[in-house]
Amino acid sequence: MDYTLDTGNRRLTAAGCKKSSGQMLSIHDWLADIEINKESCQYVEVQFKNTRKGYYLNSNNIDLEKGDIVAVESNPGHDIGTVTMQGYLVALQMRKNGYDPQKNEVRRVYRKARPADIEKWEESKAKEHDAMLRTRKIAKDLNLDMKIGDVEYQGDGNKAIFYYIADERVDFRQLIKVLAEVFQVRIEMKQIGARQEAGRIGGTGPCGRELCCSTFLSKFSSVGTNAARIQDLSMNPQKLAGQCAKLKCCLNYELDNYIEAIKEFPDKSIQLETTNNTYYFFKLDAFARKMTYSTAPNMPQNLVEISLDRAKEVIALNKEGKKPDNLSEENQSQQNAIIDFTSSVSEGSLTRFDAKNKKKKKKKHKHKHNDKKPSNND
Numbered sequence: 001m002d003y004t005l006d007t008g009n010r011r012l013t014a015a016g017c018k019k020s021s022g023q024m025l026s027i028h029d030w031l032a033d034i035e036i037n038k039e040s041c042q043y044v045e046v047q048f049k050n051t052r053k054g055y056y057l058n059s060n061n062i063d064l065e066k067g068d069i070v071a072v073e074s075n076p077g078h079d080i081g082t083v084t085m086q087g088y089l090v091a092l093q094m095r096k097n098g099y100d101p102q103k104n105e106v107r108r109v110y111r112k113a114r115p116a117d118i119e120k121w122e123e124s125k126a127k128e129h130d131a132m133l134r135t136r137k138i139a140k141d142l143n144l145d146m147k148i149g150d151v152e153y154q155g156d157g158n159k160a161i162f163y164y165i166a167d168e169r170v171d172f173r174q175l176i177k178v179l180a181e182v183f184q185v186r187i188e189m190k191q192i193g194a195r196q197e198a199g200r201i202g203g204t205g206p207c208g209r210e211l212c213c214s215t216f217l218s219k220f221s222s223v224g225t226n227a228a229r230i231q232d233l234s235m236n237p238q239k240l241a242g243q244c245a246k247l248k249c250c251l252n253y254e255l256d257n258y259i260e261a262i263k264e265f266p267d268k269s270i271q272l273e274t275t276n277n278t279y280y281f282f283k284l285d286a287f288a289r290k291m292t293y294s295t296a297p298n299m300p301q302n303l304v305e306i307s308l309d310r311a312k313e314v315i316a317l318n319k320e321g322k323k324p325d326n327l328s329e330e331n332q333s334q335q336n337a338i339i340d341f342t343s344s345v346s347e348g349s350l351t352r353f354d355a356k357n358k359k360k361k362k363k364k365h366k367h368k369h370n371d372k373k374p375s376n377n378d
């Protein structure tokens with residue numbers, strides 16, 4: 001978001017809040033307005049199509065800001081990208097990502113993009129979709145077990161990167177020869193995973209927000225089904241899988257908090273004994289510190305929700321050979337403790353308004369009947 005303050009003769013803009021021209025993985029530059037020695041942080045972060053980024057040396061000391069379109073060194077020729085970060089924050093980001101200028105090839109920022117550069121860049125981008133469809137057909141004709149997920153042309157149009165997904169090793173030497181003849185550019189093949197493909201394509205998740213992999217996630221951690229079990233989530237693949245058909249990355253976000261919270265809960269296999277029933281664990285609410293028990297194993301029947309302290313109290317009584325009369329606390333009635341799922345579901349039923357609607361229709365029908373004008377014979 002671009003915050004601008006009108007002070008009469010001049011307009012002040014928060015540099016760190018400028019838009020990134022719709023780029024993914026946008027970062028807020030919280031050090032943008034702090035004056036720091038430029039010689040100690042001459043690198044800028046430049047983002048290209050979707051999630052591809054790089055660090056470039058601003059050796060010519062060009063006055064750059066977030067959102068500027070620049071021409072940078074490439075091999076061969078030059079590439080066009082958008083500045084997403086500049087200043088001391090780039091040095092911190094380079095250190096975080098393990099980028100060492102002494103060990104990596106240092107490429108430079110040539111200039112701010114000229115109108116001719118941008119025009120050539122737009123022409124190159126217009127070819128990408130058609131190139132992807134043609135490459136998929138060529139790969140199919142060559143019987144290659146791979147999926148071409150995306151094509152990215154370099155800013156000057158002299159090179160094209162073909163992103164592909166494959167379960168096994170693919171010999172695409174013949175494919176490169178055919179592509180070089182068809183498109184007359186330098187070809188580079190780059191393998192990506194299903195998560196990276198989803199990040200490049202983008203989209204909206206079931207939470208209603210833009211996909212994490214296309215907004216802020218730059219590194220992908222493995223996600224196991226154990227993460228869903230610890231959080232007591234339903235093991236439904238359709239709900240646990242993201243658009244990449246892998247387990248959702250967000251399953252790891254609160255996992256550490258759940259692991260810490262459930263440490264004080266008793267073993268789920270422990271049964272609670274009362275004078276009338278035997279109760280089996282059904283589910284728990286880690287942060288509300290509550291446990292729900294059922295009178296039938298592995299199915300909801302006469303569910304009773306109690307606090308963690310009460311569960312520990314009943315377990316201690318059972319170890320002493322004692323059985324309480326009720327599973328719920330002494331000061332809480334059994335009627336309030338039992339969860340009636342039938343009534344809860346009926347309250348949310350879509351047909352609960354039907355009876356009212358029928359009554360309204362009957363009333364309207366009566367009014368229409370009474371409003372009839374009398375005939376001349378009357």
